[in-house]
Amino acid sequence: MSPRSSHKPSPGKGSSAGSNPGYERIAFVASPFAEAKEAEKRLRKLYGNVKPDNADVIVALGGDGLMLQTLRRFMRSGKPIYGMHRGTVGFLMNEFRVDKLRQRLAAAQQTVIHPLLMRARDDDGRNHEHHAFNEVSLFRQTHQAAKLRILVDGQERLSELVADGVLLATPAGSTAYNLSAQGPIIPIDAPLLALTPISPFRPRRWHGALLPDRARVRVEVQSTDRRPVAAVADHDEVRNVRSVDIQMDHAIGMTVLFDPGHSLDERILREQFQY
Secondary structure, three states: OOOOOOOOOOOOOOOOOOOOOOOOOEEEEEOOOHHHHHHHHHHHHHHOOOOHHHOOEEEEEEOHHHHHHHHHHOOOOOOOEEEEEOOOOOOOOEOOOOOOHHHHHHHOEEEEEOOEEEEEEEOOOOEEEEEEOOEEEEEEOOOOOEEEEEEEOOEEEEEEEEEEEEEEEOOOOOOOHHHHOOOOOOOOOOOEEEEEEEEEEEOOOOOOEEEEOOOOEEEEEEOOOOOOEEEEEOOEEEOOEEEEEEEEOOOOOEEEEEOOOOOHHHHHHHHOOOO
């Protein structure tokens, strides 16, 4: 996806934009680990720090886990997020440097991403609702494989999947666990979702599906008493689920900032040529 003009990207799918306004008021958030906390201390001393409610931009210091937490925490704020790598995995983060931060923010490319909305119903009839920017996954809880029925937009597409589980990934999450499960990499601006089985036993030759990002996916758990299943939206887990409904929440669009030449779409493209 090539950079576009300086107007704010339109909602509906991931997109990039060119020059940004100056970000004077910065709110720093950091993971609890020493490396991130030390970086936060140095940056606050140089650039000051305001409360997130008063900030023009939020700078997250840590790894991808911290970035996902920050996206969920501020997903209704409209604040752009700029991550710097001070953690373990940093696919969603920019290189850490203390100098010229405001210049980097002003020159950064914008990518708008939308989360998945998971609505899960458990064995006790309770409903649970969580958002996920990477993926929603269903996993077997015991030694026995899960038995799952999959419907898309109300129509049964797979009467029985016997597997360790299944996941639905966004373009931003397609290079994460989805890729490890042999799912497809999706360009960030493609209006698609990846439905990917996890260690499928039956049908053996089903490798998943690419779905429109407006699709509504329902997964029903069969034999819940003998084959319990957990549902996870990024880091939020619901145990002993009976059914899970998943769809992209287009009402929420988060702007993530990346240094020129290191945008999320460029990273996703590079992943497809690695071996």
